[in-house]
Amino acid sequence: MSPPCPETSEVEALWDGRLGADREEIMRTHVASCEHCAGEARRLETLRTALLSLPEREPSPPNVARGRRLLLDAAREATARARPRGRALPFAAAGVALAAGVAFWTLRPPALDRGSAAASDPSAQARSGGELEVRVTPESGARWSRTSEGERELLSLAQGKIEIAVDRHGGARRLAVRLPDGELEDEGTVFSVRVSRERTEEVSVSAGSVMLRLAQQPPRRLTAGQTFVAAPPATAEGAKPAEARENASPDSAPRAREEPTSARSSPRTATSASDADACPGAPRFEDCVEAFKRGDYAAAADAFARYSASCGRHAEDATYLRMVSLARAGRPTEARELARSYLTRFPEGFRHKEAERLAHGD
Amino acid sequence: MVAELVGGPFASTVDVPLEGSGRASNAVEEADKEAMRRLARGEIDALGELYDRHHAAVRRFATRMSGSSDDGDDIVHATFLNALKNASTFDLERSCRAWLLGIAAQLLRRERTQGARWARLLAAFRAPEPAWTRDPERALSAREGLGQVERALLRLPEPKRAVLVMAEIEGLGGAEIAQALEIPLNTVWTRLHHARRELTRALESEEGS
Numbered sequence: 001m002s003p004p005c006p007e008t009s010e011v012e013a014l015w016d017g018r019l020g021a022d023r024e025e026i027m028r029t030h031v032a033s034c035e036h037c038a039g040e041a042r043r044l045e046t047l048r049t050a051l052l053s054l055p056e057r058e059p060s061p062p063n064v065a066r067g068r069r070l071l072l073d074a075a076r077e078a079t080a081r082a083r084p085r086g087r088a089l090p091f092a093a094a095g096v097a098l099a100a101g102v103a104f105w106t107l108r109p110p111a112l113d114r115g116s117a118a119a120s121d122p123s124a125q126a127r128s129g130g131e132l133e134v135r136v137t138p139e140s141g142a143r144w145s146r147t148s149e150g151e152r153e154l155l156s157l158a159q160g161k162i163e164i165a166v167d168r169h170g171g172a173r174r175l176a177v178r179l180p181d182g183e184l185e186d187e188g189t190v191f192s193v194r195v196s197r198e199r200t201e202e203v204s205v206s207a208g209s210v211m212l213r214l215a216q217q218p219p220r221r222l223t224a225g226q227t228f229v230a231a232p233p234a235t236a237e238g239a240k241p242a243e244a245r246e247n248a249s250p251d252s253a254p255r256a257r258e259e260p261t262s263a264r265s266s267p268r269t270a271t272s273a274s275d276a277d278a279c280p281g282a283p284r285f286e287d288c289v290e291a292f293k294r295g296d297y298a299a300a301a302d303a304f305a306r307y308s309a310s311c312g313r314h315a316e317d318a319t320y321l322r323m324v325s326l327a328r329a330g331r332p333t334e335a336r337e338l339a340r341s342y343l344t345r346f347p348e349g350f351r352h353k354e355a356e357r358l359a360h361g362d
Numbered sequence: 363m364v365a366e367l368v369g370g371p372f373a374s375t376v377d378v379p380l381e382g383s384g385r386a387s388n389a390v391e392e393a394d395k396e397a398m399r400r401l402a403r404g405e406i407d408a409l410g411e412l413y414d415r416h417h418a419a420v421r422r423f424a425t426r427m428s429g430s431s432d433d434g435d436d437i438v439h440a441t442f443l444n445a446l447k448n449a450s451t452f453d454l455e456r457s458c459r460a461w462l463l464g465i466a467a468q469l470l471r472r473e474r475t476q477g478a479r480w481a482r483l484l485a486a487f488r489a490p491e492p493a494w495t496r497d498p499e500r501a502l503s504a505r506e507g508l509g510q511v512e513r514a515l516l517r518l519p520e521p522k523r524a525v526l527v528m529a530e531i532e533g534l535g536g537a538e539i540a541q542a543l544e545i546p547l548n549t550v551w552t553r554l555h556h557a558r559r560e561l562t563r564a565l566e567s568e569e570g571s
Contacts, residue, residue: 051530057431
């Protein structure tokens, strides 16, 4: 074994192209004849080979095309929204706006004031530090307020519905909406949120994305075109709550019912304590998941099958987990069949990629 | 530089098997510059061109950084929308792909921070997340589906992982990485050196055990 070579520390610099031309040439010659340096070079090469050989799970061409389309739609919407703000609002336009009952105002930094917005303040535009531009359009009856907290602009919504458009112009300032039962963080977007009876009833995203965090529920990211609608609160049998009637309208159908739609379905279904009571005769969804987590995949597959047969809630999750359970229970044919069924029922489903892999026998 | 070395003293079996990885060609860089000019003027079609050229690299970077291909689509979408917003401030002398990867790195970092904030929020509500609401499939596949190298890569601290992935998988040069991650060039080399050592050690110890 030859003694360690003092030049070995330079092999990495050679590999990264950090040496000057002269030194590089000397090192190239040296590496060719030095056992230690050649070994170091081989280690670097092996590492790169390993990293470049990592398997890639490429999205299918239709998924890429869908991603492109969604991106360009969101970009066009964002650009259309941003365009008028680049110029001073012409008096004529302002006149039209005022005639239509719309009012604008600008809040300038440090803006710790309460930009409150009771029902009589139909619309507000807040600009913060040149970094964050926020437009709030409350519906009649909405109760909300605005404060700053460190680098965050905070809107607190107590009741009613507001529509919010946010443009970030660099910098660290961010916008969050405090809700009675959680928080919503903007990621540069247009969205609306409705609160009633101390709970978040609906969040609808038109462009960009938001992160919704509600108490006792997993966080969920909503992107353009997605709507979160809370599950109806538990009530005595037969007594339909007002929220349920409201949600019955076509454009605000509760996503918790998980009907396949043309839009991308909700990342996670809304959950509530009433789940167990909502589908009489069905096993509890939690119990099905427990079987899955225990690794009792045969039992889990059967439980999810019984659940799906008797209950329309969590349809996408139940189908997907049943499909995985079948695969792990050594029933690949049934798993593949269910994966194909999943792709048909939930063409924009969140587990689309995994279902595709399973359907094609990967 | 990387390409020269691969064919130089380390002439070896190293290929560049990933389509789209490695340094962008001059033609691509020129096309990117033109697309960025158009994007800064508000021509949305230019965003589609950039998406076509770079979505695979951004998705691959996000997947390598997060260990989950599920997050790739969201990060790609957010990265390109962010590029639209910042097109007017883009320095045309910079590599567009490195810039996009830098945006993706920022978004991934923010996601991680938000996850931590969510945990704090839950604690504040004194209502732990019910176990069954966690996505068991994602958690399982995160552990089971990954190979040895992926697992070792994910165990690297995020700053070192970002530098390593950009250098070794995406083929960016030190200066490009420094610009993308907004860190000094020497920090790039230091992180890269330690990342390589830690990853090599992790792989050797896994092989030994």
